[in-house]
Amino acid sequence: MTINRIELLRSRYGQSLDFDSEWHECLTTLLSHRSIRAYRPDPLPSGTLELIIASAQSAATSSNLQTWSVVAIEDVQRKAQLAALAGNQKHIQQCPLFLVWLADLARLAHIAESRGMSSAGLDYLEMFVTATIDAALAAQNATIAAESLGLGTVYIGAMRNHPEKVAAILKLPPRVFAVFGLCVGYPDSPPTAIKPRLPQSAILHRERYDLTVQDAAIAQYNEIMQNFYREQQMNVAGDWAEHSVKRIATPQSLSGRDRLREALKNLGFELR
Template sequence: MSEALNLLKARYGREETVPDISWNPVLERLLSHRSVRAYSSKPLPPGTLETLVAAAQSAASSSNLQLWSAVAVEDAERRQRLSVLAGDQAHIRQAPLFLAWLADLARLRRVAAQRDIPAEGLDYFEMFVMATVDAALAAQNAVIAAESLGLGTVYIGALRNHPEQVAAELNLPESVFPVFGLVVGHPDPQVTPAIKPRLPQDAVLHRETYTLESQDDAVRRYDRIMAAFYAEQDMATPGDWSEHSARRVSGPEKLASRARLKEALNALGFKLR
């Protein structure tokens, strides 16, 4: 129970009441999650990739359409090129495995064509959303599996910075989009990342109906927690969480090349009616 208390305190940045339930290793593993951005070059044990994919395929899938795929990139030169496309992030080069998670409508489009069945439904935005959700659910299962094996992970949203170039690098057909990447490897033992606090539950958990104004106090408490966290971790983040987050969405220039995502999707064969 003491470990659960420590993990809850780290996750929320303050003391939390431990629910009156039976704590177990799975819950402790989930609460221990942290993004790892420093890796050793130690190779992964044989069978790791296949185990992660099996865990990913055990996630829920809407209507069992399984509208996702993943490309495993182990080649150092390809990881180097992808790292440049994804904001020159060093950990993509450091770790032995990089997974590109894909919203994949091409497989079902091909299956429908082989059965002479129209596939017009794949041109609607709903199907792209469904594929993106499927990919995220699968990837999170893979993350939990990797962490249970003592490995570290970090998601790479910057894979969307240059989606056409990423698609060319990975030889993606039309109707396949790189949603995000995932670095997998052995954490550098010299670097221990902190558990980043999240918003208080009363900011994200609503009962019966949604209320916006009631979140203000929780956000103010969180701002104080994150201002202290940024200082403790010596992070060059201006202000508190509200300041940082508001500036992050202040204009399209903050999205950089991702502001043209709709254009990139069209170029990659998504009609999105």
């Protein structure tokens, strides 16, 4: 089914609009993204994983340090263990391929040690941030590649709910942290609707940041999302702003991630 640019943009923003610019097929893939939470068990064609990883490695990386790694998981029992740590999300067990994306400073530490050189810079927060960004950029490239091949994906931030237990299951060495997971596979349901995002007026600032435009943009988005929930027959109480604030209201709202600094220390990150 071919969806034109106007339909895609309307779905992405919940209102009719278009931009006067050239259009390429990669934009269709990007704007068509939606999270998939039901998968067929069909294995992926040979070479698919390697092609996805090649795409991930084509992402930008700070100073070419490549401070990320990924663990590809197909074993049923290991997926079940990780699913249990992530709130029993069934799609982790359903998908034929589960990728865990890692902020990885162990490789550089190993290289420095093997050459008898210092790696004291790895103990600073900057390097953890660099590794996390590297992992995120790589994973997003992989996601786009997978979706361009007709596969579905969904990110699993709940890998951060129990960092030490995830590290134990994956045998991660010190200075390696599971940033998030990614389910990959063939969708086992009709395509879900594209969820609208905030108006560009809320996130696009020209020349300097301006917080004064937020209230109008958020009010508009609350209405768009309530219309979306009605159209999709989703029984959701409250608006987007209320849902979002509830997610940050207390440390307990963070689903165990309020102890992330402690967990990172336990995993060998000094974060000076």
